[in-house]
Structure formats: structure tokens, C-alpha cells
Amino acid sequence: MASSKNPFNEFEREAFRLETLDNYNIPSSAEYFRAFLAGEEQPESFKKSSWVTTVRNATESGKRMYRVHVLSRPLTEYLRYELGWGYHRNAEAGEEFFILDTTGQENPLEGVPDFWLYDNATVSVMHYDGSAAFTGSEILPEDRASEFIAYRDKALSLAVPFSEWWAEHGTG
Numbered sequence: 001m002a003s004s005k006n007p008f009n010e011f012e013r014e015a016f017r018l019e020t021l022d023n024y025n026i027p028s029s030a031e032y033f034r035a036f037l038a039g040e041e042q043p044e045s046f047k048k049s050s051w052v053t054t055v056r057n058a059t060e061s062g063k064r065m066y067r068v069h070v071l072s073r074p075l076t077e078y079l080r081y082e083l084g085w086g087y088h089r090n091a092e093a094g095e096e097f098f099i100l101d102t103t104g105q106e107n108p109l110e111g112v113p114d115f116w117l118y119d120n121a122t123v124s125v126m127h128y129d130g131s132a133a134f135t136g137s138e139i140l141p142e143d144r145a146s147e148f149i150a151y152r153d154k155a156l157s158l159a160v161p162f163s164e165w166w167a168e169h170g171t172g
Contacts, residue, residue, distance in 0.1 A: 008054050011118040015058070016152050017067035020114050023078040025133040036081040046085065052093045059094025066096035068155040072103040073169060084170065087162055097162035100155055101169070108158060112151050123148045 008015065032046045058065055071079060087097045100109070114126040116137075123140040140148075 007116065007118050007122065007124060008058065011058075011063065011122075013119050014064040014066070015119075016117045017065075018109070018112065018115050018117075018151060018155055019067060019069040020109070020112065021128065021132055022071060022076045023132045024082070024128075025131050027133075032085070033078070033081050036085055037077060042085055042089070047089060049089075052089060055090055055093040055095045064096070065094065066098070068098045068100050068152075068159045070100045070102060070107060070109055070155065072101065072107075075169075083162070083166065087166075091162070098156060098159035099162055099165040100159040101165060109151060109155060115148055115151075117145070117148050117152055120149055121145050 032043065035041075035043060035046075055065055069079075069083075075083070091097060102108075114128070116124040116126070118124070121142055123145055124137045125140060126137050127135045129135050
């Protein structure tokens with residue numbers, strides 16, 4: 001079941017995101033990804049995207065936005081871009097990032113989908129096709145929230161802050 005409301009305007013305290021893919025096929029970001037791969041400077045339109053405004057508005061009003069990305073090394077070109085450009089940009093707006101690096105070990109969240117968890121009550125599971133293109137989200141019944149709170153808590157307990165992980169493993 002899809003929701004017509006924008007949850008980023010609706011949540012009151014916190015929005016958590018679990019990311020599990022090593023590539024996200026986002027057509028609106030294709031030009032930025034190309035610029036990254038070409039070694040160009042970040043375009044101003046990337047630095048001032050609507051997402052940055054959304055994050056800044058939320059965090060400046062006292063709300064928390066944070067995420068864990070489950071990944072393994074070596075990083076894909078896309079993850080180098082997402083972490084190197086996107087995470088740094090969004091962190092400046094107040095979003096918090098953590099990395100659960102599964103290199104050389106089993107993924108403790110194998111099979112858990114990408115999702116947003118709002119205020120420990122509303123879960124939005126993200127759906128992607130075989131090319132990693134976003135195909136939609138599904139708001140789950142509130143009685144499923146505890147399952148996703150447990151996934152969030154496990155991810156956070158095993159993750160490290162992005163800045164620490166990047167200092168050791170970042171490839172710019």
C-alpha cells in the first residue's frame with residue numbers, strides 16, 4: 001500500500017534509513033554520477049539539492065535523520081560516489097551516517113530490505129528492480145514496526161560512524 005503523504009514532512013522525532021544495495025539506479029542523479037567518475041567538481045545543483053534542504057530543515061528543527069549502509073569492500077563505483085559526494089554533502093546538512101562493513105564476514109542482516117523507519121512507528125519498505133531502480137515503497141502495518149526497530153538496533157550496534165570508517169577505508 002502506497003502513501004500519498006510525504007513522510008519527510010510528517011515525522012516528528014526521527015527518520016532512520018537502512019541501505020543494503022551497492023548500487024542505486026537513480027536517473028535524476030546520472031549527470032552527477034558521470035561528473036564524479038570524470039573527476040569533476042561537484043556541481044552547485046548537487047550541493048544545493050532539494051534533499052539537502054529537506055535534511056537541513058528537519059535537523060535544524062531538532063529532528064534526527066540517520067542511516068546505516070551495509071556494504072563490503074572493495075566499493076563499487078556507485079558507492080564511492082554515494083559515500084564520497086552524497087554522504088559528505090548530507091552530513092553538512094545534519095544527517096548522520098554509519099557503516100556496517102561486512103567485508104570478510106557474513107551479513108548479519110541478510111535478506112532485510114532497504115527501509116525508512118519514522119518515529120519508531122511507521123515503516124516504509126523500499127522496492128527496487130533488477131537494475132537497482134526504485135520502483136516504489138510500501139508502508140507496512142504499525143504492528144510490524146518492532147521487527148524493523150530490531151533491524152535498526154542490530155545495524156547500529158554493529159556499525160561504526162561514517163567519518164571513522166571513511167578515514168580508514170575511503171577512496172574519495
